[in-house]
Amino acid sequence: MNGNCILLNGDYTFLGLVDWKKAMGLMFAEKVRILKFSDRVIQGVGRTFRAPAVAVLVKVVRSVYRGRVPFSRRNVLARDRFACAYCGSRIKPITMDHVIPRSRGGKTDFDNCVACCRACNHKKGALLPREAGMALRHRPWQPTIAEFIRIRLRHSGVYGLLVELGLA
Incomplete structure (x- = not known):
């Protein structure tokens, strides 16, 4: 999982991935509850800590995407x-x-x-696919927010962890 932590909104909807350092900072600031810890061990000055794997915000924050996935x-x-x-x-x-x-x-x-x-x-080049003798394997489409989040989770390798926790 590359040292990333799944960050869930207060209503358990997916917000994104944050690195373990950011997750630890949120944990110490008591802005998140940890649902699952990873196997990564962090050696502090006086004690050791396990890095969070899944964290949920204590409060619900406004969603990142309003109605559509932003084009980029x-x-x-x-x-x-x-x-x-x-x-x-x-x-x-x-x-x-x-x-x-x-x-x-x-x-x-x-x-x-x-x-x-x-x-x-x-x-x-500047041709249409049929003019270039090429065919699309799939038509381009505007993903919904739910589809896009699922795609991003699967690509990041954390989808299985969410299924294991019963969140996907």
């Missing part, structure tokens, strides 16, 4: 699971491609952008 390159790559939408490759670096190129009036949004490897991006 990183969120497009996460939605597509860091795999090329044309060939399925996970060879890094993964870039973002406009299915309908901007030069042809394509918008920069979830419904027109996909993750793409450099080779496919170069091959497609």
Whole structure:
């Protein structure tokens, strides 16, 4: 789990991942309750501590996302699971491609952008996929907040832990 701690809102909804140092700070400030500790041991001056694995805020804070997942390159790559939408490759670096190129009036949004490897991006260029002889493995889509959180959790490797705790 990379030393990350799952941070849940006061109503047990997923807020995000924080590193163990931030989680320890929240724990000592009594802003969170710890649901599960990790195996990581931190040696303090006078005693040892176990790092938190899952923490829940004592109070409910306003949700990070209002009604929609915000558009960003990183969120497009996460939605597509860091795999090329044309060939399925996970060879890094993964870039973002406009299915309908901007030069042809394509918008920069979830419904027109996909993750793409450099080779496919170069091959497609400013063409439409059919003009370049390429096919999309899946259509681009605007993820809901619930879908996006599930995708991010699975990619981070903490989904199994939430299932184990009965939170997913």
